[in-house]
Amino acid sequence: MVTKFTLFFVPLIPLSTKHSLQCTWCGTESSIAAQQVDELLGRAQAENMPGWQQPAATGGDKQWPA
Secondary structure, eight states: OEEEEEETTEEEEEEEEOOEEEOTTTOOEEEOOHHHHHHHHHHHHHHTSTTOOOOOOOOSSOOOOO
16 A cells, blocks of 8 residues: 555655555464565465476475376
């Protein structure tokens, strides 16, 4: 959320920025630190890339097929 200075209902200058996460299921909201924003955005973008898959939970030193 960005708070901006407005003049005649026109937003001009950003005054402060607040970062938060909101659950899409229940609507609960929690504040997060500005340092966590880049990490969370990068993680979300990586998960939405085509061809991305979560690594399977396997034991041992199995190798991926070439």
